[in-house]
Structure formats: structure tokens, C-alpha cells
Amino acid sequence: MNDLPPDLPRLRILETWLALSLDRVRQQIADAERREQERQRGIDARPPAPDWLIEMGLNRDAPPNAVHVGGCHMAGKRSKGISRTDALRWLAEGVPACTHCRPDSELGFLDG
Numbered sequence: 001m002n003d004l005p006p007d008l009p010r011l012r013i014l015e016t017w018l019a020l021s022l023d024r025v026r027q028q029i030a031d032a033e034r035r036e037q038e039r040q041r042g043i044d045a046r047p048p049a050p051d052w053l054i055e056m057g058l059n060r061d062a063p064p065n066a067v068h069v070g071g072c073h074m075a076g077k078r079s080k081g082i083s084r085t086d087a088l089r090w091l092a093e094g095v096p097a098c099t100h101c102r103p104d105s106e107l108g109f110l111d112g
Contacts, residue, residue: 050081052103054090064095072101 005011053068056078067090068075075098082090088107091097097104 052082052084052087052107053079054082054086054095055079055098064090066096066098067091067103068098069101069103069106072098074098074100 005014050070053070053072053075055065055068055076057063057065058078065076065078066074067087068079070081084107087103088109091104091107091109097109103109
């Protein structure tokens with residue numbers, strides 16, 4: 001069973017339409033590949049995660065809420081990277097250690 005038209009003019013029109021459709025598909029593929037390359041470049045260009053985090057309070061004057069290990073899933077949006085020395089200092093000043101990532105154990109910090 002042949003579902004193509006039998007005459008040359010309609011076959012030429014069909015050929016043109018298919019060529020244009022194929023060009024559009026190829027352009028979409030090229031665009032998708034470019035977006036993926038850009039996304040991957042963004043991932044590759046990210047700075048490394050800090051080793052330690054301090055989660056700040058709700059306002060400027062509030063004390064920090066917790067010390068976290070870098071990359072802790074419980075660290076909030078108000079967290080910023082700190083050095084090992086600062087993490088130890090904050091723990092010594094009474095800022096609580098996150099109960100999920102346990103930075104006090106990672107740092108070898110002993111209370112009292």
C-alpha cells in the first residue's frame with residue numbers, strides 16, 4: 001500500500017516540506033546541545049563547597065543558629081562558609097552544632 005501521491009508536483013511539495021521540517025528539527029537539536037553545554041560549563045565553574053558553614057540568625061543582630069559541615073542538607077539559606085578555626089571558635093562560644101552533620105565530632109571538639 002503506497003500512501004504517497006503519484007504525481008511529481010505533489011511529491012516535490014512533500015519533499016520540500018520534509019526538508020524544512022528536518023531543518024527545524026536539526027536546529028532544535030543544536031539549540032538543546034548548546035543549552036546542555038552551557039549547563040555543564042556552569043556546573044564545572046562552580047566553586048568548591050566550603051568545609052564548614054555557619055548558619056546565621058534571622059536578622060543582623062541575632063546570634064548564629066548552628067555550625068554545619070560543608071554540604072550539610074540541613075544548612076539553611078542564611079549559611080556562609082567559614083574556616084576550621086572559625087568553626088571551632090563558634091562552637092566554643094556556644095553556637096550549637098548541627099545534630100545531623102555533627103561538625104563538633106568532625107572537628108574533634110569536646111565540650112567543657
